Amino acid sequence: MSVFPFMVCLFFLYQLVLVSSNGAYYAQLPERIRALSGSCVQIPCTFDVPEDKLKNAESTFGFWIKTGHLFKNPPNLVVFNGSANIINGFSHIEILGNLSQRECTTVFYDVMKNHSDNYYFRVEMYPKNVNWFYTYEFYPVNISVSDSPQPLILKPNAQKEVMENTTVNLNCSAEAPCPKHPPTISWTNIPESAHITTQLQEKPDKTHLMFSHMTFEASYMDHKKNISCTATYARNSSNDSTVETTVMLRVLFPPKETHITIDPSASVSVGTNVTLTCKSKASPSNNMTFSWHKRGQDNQLDLGEQLTFTVNSGGWYFCIAKNEHGIQMSKEIQLIVGAGSVSLESLSLIIGCVVGVSAFLLLFLLITLFLRVQRVKASTIRETNVSDQGLEKQVQISSIYANGAFVSGEELEMPKDENDIVHYGEIDFSTPQTKSTTVKSSGQETLYAEVRGPEKEMNQD
CATH class of the missing domain: 2.60.40.10 (Immunoglobulins)
Structure with missing residues (x-):
């Protein structure tokens, strides 16, 4: 029983030394990746191993080891164990690639500053119907975690000189260590003719960046204009992170x-x-x-x-x-x-003349207004007198008509005395003239009027 495990260990060491010495395997990993705290970081990864080993493997597992490449104690250095699905020190780690297709791209989520370190990738392949496996370990990738984003790259740089009416191209790029949540890019002081396109791009080392391209026709109105590019990163915190860069455009x-x-x-x-x-x-x-x-x-x-x-x-x-x-x-x-300049004496004389003429016109206006008011008052008095005289005539005529009516309506008594003889006047309505009789008696004149009725009635009497 004690000999068999020893033989297995010897065989395993032999396989490890064999594949390590013949150089038949390698991995493509970036040497260094900068990450933003509170975000994720994606490690692009592909590997190659002998075809027969991969083809004959019944199952393949990936591992990520922190600090050292040896798969040994302390166990907390193994941050990801694919065979047991164990994650240490991170909230989540996910291998996106298909290991059977030599793809080992991995995402570390919610990275923090204390996660900055070297990380080694290890792959284990278990052949069919055997109790041993092949293992391959690769050079590490260094993950550096910071609280602020990396600076933007804006091309061309400051003080770019361009001729008026020529086409200008500005490129702004921001690192995207977490392609699942890339930064957003915005521009300020955009020229009126600007056209902007933005997309996520892959770099030669398989890491990503957000790339924004602006093109416009230079105008003299854009001379010395500060055009700014701003990248905003989303984080698992209350505040997003932003980084900005500016270029001053010089238009000739x-x-x-x-x-x-x-x-x-x-x-x-x-x-x-x-x-x-x-x-x-x-x-x-x-x-x-x-x-x-x-x-x-x-x-x-x-x-x-x-x-x-x-x-x-x-x-x-x-x-x-x-x-x-x-x-x-x-x-x-x-x-x-x-004309030439006016002297002070002439200016005073002109002002005096203007004031005098203005005063004369004002006085003339007041006199004219007063006379007009007096004429209006006199006209009003005359109209009042004429109205009063007309009223008196109407009263006299009314009295005459009243007396006539009295005579025609009552029997006249004969005077008892000669001095009491009543003299009568006659008014004939058949003619347009009024006939009146004046009788003198006792030194006084008495005017009487008689109203005569129609001829038919007079004949009957």
């Missing part, structure tokens, strides 16, 4: 937006000192030149950004800006020249 272009400013103003008097300033945008601008011109004159007035002179006549002025990439002429601007 001829003068743009050339125009003139006037100090003090476009309307001045003879003898005034005027300064014209030519402003323009260009890149480069340190070697830009300016020339001044006036409509109707063939020769230029002067060179330089500013033109200062004493005004003696008006006219139309323009400037021309120039750099190594082109020229641009400004719009013409008119300088209007008025």
